[in-house]
Amino acid sequence: xxxxxxxxxxxxxxxxxxxxxxxxxxxxxxxxxxxxxxxxxxxxxxxxxxxxxxxxxxxxxxxxxxxxxxxxxxxxxxxxxxxxxxxxxxxxxxxxxxxxxxxxxxxxxxxxxxxxxxxxxxxxxxxxxxxxxxxxxxxxxxxxxxxxxxxxxxxxxxxxxxxxxxxxxxxxxxxxxxxxxxxxxxxxxxxxxxxxxxxxxxx
Ligand SMILES: [Zn+2]
Ligand SMILES: [Zn+2]
Numbered sequence: 001x002x003x004x005x006x007x008x009x010x011x012x013x014x015x016x017x018x019x020x021x022x023x024x025x026x027x028x029x030x031x032x033x034x035x036x037x038x039x040x041x042x043x044x045x046x047x048x049x050x051x052x053x054x055x056x057x058x059x060x061x062x063x064x065x066x067x068x069x070x071x072x073x074x075x076x077x078x079x080x081x082x083x084x085x086x087x088x089x090x091x092x093x094x095x096x097x098x099x100x101x102x103x104x105x106x107x108x109x110x111x112x113x114x115x116x117x118x119x120x121x122x123x124x125x126x127x128x129x130x131x132x133x134x135x136x137x138x139x140x141x142x143x144x145x146x147x148x149x150x151x152x153x154x155x156x157x158x159x160x161x162x163x164x165x166x167x168x169x170x171x172x173x174x175x176x177x178x179x180x181x182x183x184x185x186x187x188x189x190x191x192x193x194x195x196x197x198x199x200x201x202x203x
Contacts, residue, residue, distance in 0.1 A: 002143045005032055005063070017058040022134060025141035026081055026149075027059025030096055033146050034064055034085040037094050043070060047086040047093075047160055051078040074160050086159045093159060096150040106137045171195055 003010075005028060013028060014020045038046065048066035050057050053075055060066055060083060066073040086093030113130035116122040122130070141149065168177040173195035184196035191199065 001145055003029060003032060009063070013059050013062045016062045017055060020138065021055050022137040022141060023055030024059050025056075025138050026098055027056030027083075028063065029141060029146060029149055030056065030083045031060050031063035033096055033150055033152070034060075034083075036146065037152070038085055038087045038092075041087060043072065045088045047072045047074070047088055049074045049076060049084040049086075049155075049157065049160065051076050051080040051082040051084075053077070056081070056083075084155045084157070086155065088159065091159060093155045095153050095155050097153070099149060099151055102141070102144070102149045103137070106133050106140070109133060110137065173199070 010028065013024065017024050034046070034048070043065035046064055046066055048060055048064060050060060050073060057073070057075075061068075061073060064085070066085075068075075081098035082095060084093055084095040110130060110133040113122060113126050113133070117127060117130060167180045169180050169183050169190050170176070171178050171183065171192035172189040173191050176192060178192040182193055184191050184193060186196055186199050
């Protein structure tokens with residue numbers, strides 16, 4: 001079944017992100033999948049672990065209410081088109097990964113052209129071809145069945161702990177207050193991460 005999210009909502013997502021693109025479409029469909037698997041959940045009960053920080057995350061933030069600021073969006077810098085969603089109350093969730101077949105026949109040519117365009121070496125024809133491929137990719141992402149796009153599996157990590165009400169400590173090098181869980185110990189001193197990195201480099 002094609003994307004069931006109303007056009008007006010899609011328009012709002014595109015406005016939020018700044019443009020429409022294949023990456024955003026992936027996030028839109030992943031959010032739709034979250035709704036299918038977990039039902040409609042209030043912000044306080046849904047958590048997302050995103051394994052990418054590209055365009056698609058904006059759709060997830062807008063559509064699911066999982067945001068960095070609320071602490072219910074967690075980024076793992078794995079560079080994968082994968083999202084794990086949890087229902088906090090029920091303690092269950094799922095991980096979805098974009099199938100490589102979803103990009104077959106488009107993405108190889110498209111990334112070659114995008115590199116050429118970025119390097120300023122693309123002809124007008126190649127730019128048009130790239131736009132056409134992007135359009136095709138977006139259309140495929142929008143029209144395909146969710147199960148054609150994503151592999152759905154068990155989460156690969158436990159559900160993240162809820163609401164971060166954590167104490168701050170003062171870094172003994174720069175004097176800036178730092179969330180306790182982010183501080184490091186070095187030679188008996190409490191340090192923030194950047195100061196720890198500096199000291200460790202010198203050591
Ligand atoms: Zn984008
Ligand atoms: Zn510091």
